[in-house]
Amino acid sequence: MGRLGTLTALYVTQYLGIGFITVGLTAILRDGGTSLDTLALLQVVGLIWPVKFLWAPLLDRYGSRRRGHYRSWLLVLQAALVLTLLALLPFSRPADQLGPVIAVCAVFVFFSATQDIAVDAVAVRLLAASERGTGNGIQVAASYLGNLLGGGVCVLVYDRFGWAAAVGLLAALTAIGLLVVWRFREPERTDRIVRIGTAYRALVSVFGQPGCRWWTFGVVPLVYVGAGMAYALVTPALVDAGWSLGRIGVVTGVVTSVPAIAAGLIAGLGIGRFGRAGVLVAGGFTLALSTVALMPLMNGRAPRGGTVAALCFFLAAYTIANVVLYTVNMDYSRPGSGGADFTVLSSFGLVCSFVAASLGLAAADRFGYSAVALASLVLVAAGVVVGVTHQRRFPPSGSTIRVAHPQTDLLVR
8 A cells, every 4th residue: 555545544544433423423412312511521522632732742752663653653543543442332322321431532532633643744754745735635535534434424324233333333444544554664764853852842943944933823823713713603504594403414514525525635636736825726715705605594594405515615615725724734844743743733723723613603693694704705815815925935845854953953944
């Protein structure tokens, strides 16, 4: 299996359990009579992901030379994902055993977040600048595919065959990633960080690269907050328009994932041909059009066909922009500290997404859905302009060189 095939398998299996927990298990518990307030506790475990940068430097510093630096982590973590899913098997009535179920889910999310650090670090080391768009297109598309399988297919299996069959299928699919890791041969690492303090300083030194602060604190917040504000309005707007929770779940969790998967792959290939700036413009333009297409929903009119098409269009556009953001984050990730670099940059994006959801809903309560949607258009447009200017001034580097530094001894671009 080639490099991209290995990354695809690892990213998909990483998101299988996440999709099951955030979408599938939520539906199963709700069907079992669990209150919405209680279900909110299940979503809290997702907060583990934005803070994974706290332990990312440990993966950059420690690792086996004989088994492969990051491969040694992945062997343990991929096995831990499978075993944690199997630990859910005894809870055949999860609504009646909610405490232990949430605890197991929290452990799984921790292992999944840590596995993501290792996979991202492998991607940073394996992919050349010309391949990063494709690699990150695969990463984003894999997240939707994992959610589709974990949050959609496994729920259908549960409905037809029961809890054990659904959890067993989830564990079996995740175990494919373990087989992939077992066969993976990681290139020998010659740039090992020798001090844990040096590894943790990478969390800050990454921003010292030319243009990194401009990108991270300028472009990323504008695009994520703008698009995230609009996306946060979708579910409450659908409820207000009279859609059932079942229909909302199928459309937002399953139907819209298919064009998003395609958009992620196409965007990744497009970056290789048209560049980061070109695809960012395409993503911003389609985000603007799709937000306009959502305006009937924002005004309380939600005919099924038109609304589903608009939602598919919007999520595909959001995915295109997301692939560009991830690709530039990888441009700024140094091979010697790839786990910490990519993690801290992407974690900031996750924080922006959480902030966007809160801001969007609060503003909609005061000014209405349409006003917030229009504001999101302005923010995304500003993000695209700033992002294109950034890329023209700081084009991606095709190689990374080692420069000895007396204090940090880190890889610099």
